[in-house]
Amino acid sequence: MSDSLKIDEAGVSQDSKNLALLNWIGTIFFGFIPGLVLYLIKKEDAYVFDQAKESLNWSITAGLAYIAATILTFVLVGALLFPLIAICHLVFCIMGAVAVHDGKFFRVPFALRLIK
Template sequence: MDQDSKNIAILNWVLTIFFGFIPGLVLYLVKTDDAYIKGHAIEALNWSITAIIGYAIATVLSFIVIGIFLFPVIGICHLIFCIMGAIAGSKGEDFKTPFAIRLIK
């Protein structure tokens, strides 16, 4: 794996912080020839979908006040897991996001 693949993996995770599932989906569809980038894109996409599901559940639960406390927890987890993914991408390692639902394999 070359430095360009590492840089794209880092960029994928950093953009996932701000744009959710879109960077992972774009890289998953465009960079099919590079297994390293595709692996990070799949992982970022799975985590983003899991976070969206978590936000939807928190929205429903906010009618009974519990969901209001879940929003910051999901946001902090999203930030931490994306930073962990970017660090793993810079080292050239694969990264499996904890708590992510593996919808895309």
């Protein structure tokens, strides 16, 4: 068995962990695109599919928060929300990357579960 196909104690292969890690890191920079791509092409890998779905749900939630902040800029509250949303996005993506590096399933606490 090759090194890339070895499965650890949690039952997650190193390839799956690497793809899930790239997914969360890519979500920091490219938003919903990495999650959507992996969600559509990696349906046979349950771990990658689950983490792609989670990052996609988080990206949609963050996008909706940015839309709400844009609307709220007309009452001057939204300008304060943009940095807060950006920090939450960065922190949750890093938490996701750290969790999948260890082969754990990660759930963003505030994400809307629109994709099931």
